[in-house]
Amino acid sequence: MGEESSIKLYGMWASPFVLRPKLALKIKGIEYEYIEEDLANKSELLLQYNPLYKQVPVFVHNGLPIVESFVIVEYIDETWTDPPHLLPKDPYLRAKHRFWVAYFEQVLLFLGKTLTEGKANEEQLNEYLKKLDVAEELLTKEMFLNGAPSFQDMKLGYLDIVFYSCFDMSDVLEDCFGIKLLTSERYPLLTSWLNALREVPEVKELTPPKPKMLQHLQVVLQKYLPPKQA
Structure with a gap:
């Protein structure tokens, strides 16, 4: 300890x-x-x-x-070495989790840069969605063979924490920008995973309310987005 x-x-x-x-x-x-x-x-x-x-x-x-x-x-x-452990003890699994953590971070930063620069055109959004296509396909084949994880009998891990932090804001961003970022039709695994995480008591307790987040994001965008051209 x-x-x-x-x-x-x-x-x-x-x-x-x-x-x-x-x-x-x-x-x-x-x-x-x-x-x-x-x-x-x-x-x-x-x-x-x-x-x-x-x-x-x-x-x-x-x-x-x-x-x-x-x-x-x-x-x-x-x-704090007592369980629950956030990272797998197996070195290979630990490396896989770190890889996907880094990948999701890159996807988040790409989207953030695109939106905050006020140039979220169709080509860039398609590039973002293709990055999620890769994650949907490979995670289904490599890590989640039985579908999205359930957290009824297990605690969140490192990968769950980072994935949730990267994508829980997707619906707020959709409301703010009027674009679709994470649909269950295109991403059944990712959306099931996200929805399962949203039901975890610790996640519910610590996640800010969506209306408050939307209001905050609108204020931030008004401050930092470049003015629209007439």
């Missing part, structure tokens, strides 16, 4: 990246102090703990800061 004398998480309520360590800590049953950051007026401690990126999340364990959501989640799993 890892030392729990001082555990803090600096975050921002709407960030999918902050949701990852929140879920990891909840699943592992680890008590911690949460500090909400105003990203428009970042605290001196945040800037001190993460001088390179100056972003959340920042996890501080006994005064030692750890940044990047992937690194934080793996650190939590390696430090």
Whole structure:
């Protein structure tokens, strides 16, 4: 069992990246102090703990800061060694999970860059959907041979946490931009997986309400999207 004398998480309520360590800590049953950051007026401690990126999340364990959501989640799993485990113990399965975590992150960043630059044309959206086509096909063949996982008798793992954080916002984005990103007709496995995750009690507890997320996203887009050309 890892030392729990001082555990803090600096975050921002709407960030999918902050949701990852929140879920990891909840699943592992680890008590911690949460500090909400105003990203428009970042605290001196945040800037001190993460001088390179100056972003959340920042996890501080006994005064030692750890940044990047992937690194934080793996650190939590390696430090607090009692089950449930977030990563598989088998090295090959662990490598597969890390591969898909990295892939989903790339898909999320591609979509985010496309939307926030205000140039989500049909070609770029098709490229995004093709990336999901690859995931649907290969995960069905390689990892989920019996269909999407059920969480009635098992806890979330590393891959589940990252997948959920990347795609739970899809319906909010659809409402905001008027586009279809993740349909059950095209992605039966991915949507079944996502829907199963949405029913997990820990996920329900920590996921911000959709209306609040939609309102937040609209404010962010008004601030950062380039003005439309007349």
